[in-house]
């Protein structure tokens with residue numbers, strides 16, 4: 626099987642001289658939501674940051690749409706079609722919602738900014754009547770929509786999301802996951818790290834469990850939800866659902 630979007634091969638990466646993830650692999654195919662789960666400190670954010678050029682890649686390769694991006698800088702990746710939403714501080718609280726969206730065009734202007742913005746507001750209709758409101762005044766869930774919307778403003782093929790449901794109520798979590806399914810169906814592939822592992826696996830086309838910086842388990846979301854060891858160790862036990 627060829628992975629058209631992203632192919633992380635035997636990647637070792639970390640900070641300074643210290644490797645955090647070792648010999649890791651992860652793949653994203655066209656039109657997929659791929660989820661990374663695992664304990665705190667496993668290196669999930671480090672993986673996303675390594676793909677996005679924000680820390681040191683040491684060995685292995687990262688292939689995006691058939692080109693190696695192992696040496697590419699963040700500023701080169703955005704115009705190539707990758708954007709990212711970090712785990713925290715992912716909106717500018719004193720800028721309006723619309724200004725936040727516009728920031729997403731700076732590194733890579735979309736072909737038709739008005740059309741791209743209109744498409745994003747169709748996906749996130751809650752933001753439509755909040756365009757002139759400061760992002761810091763919004764609810765947590767709405768702020769996450771702004772952050773994902775900003776990432777979509779450069780017309781990416783792949784978005785990297787670090788815990789998009791962190792701090793949200795269970796009801797809102799489902800709202801965000803439903804929206805991410807719509808984002809995927811609009812043609813954007815998603816690589817996402819999630820703490821709400823059970824719920825995230827339900828929407829995952831494929832998923833990886835990362836432990837201590839290494840691949841531990843992988844499979845479709847449904848396969849991992851059924852896997853006894855994964856359930857016991859990473860999903861709080863209980864019956865599959």
Ligand SMILES: Nc1ncnc2c1ncn2[C@@H]1O[C@H](COP(=O)(O)OP(=O)(O)O)[C@@H](O)[C@H]1O
Pocket residue numbers: 640645663664665666667668669670671672
């Ligand atoms: N900027 C940094 N410099 C040095 N070590 C870091 C840095 N960021 C994270 N780490 C270390 O990398 C390990 C993995 O962290 P992280 O990737 O944030 O894990 P996760 O997202 O899975 O919770 C942790 O031991 C953490 O202390």
Ligand SMILES: [Mg+2]
Pocket residue numbers: 669670671712787
């Ligand atoms: Mg993290």
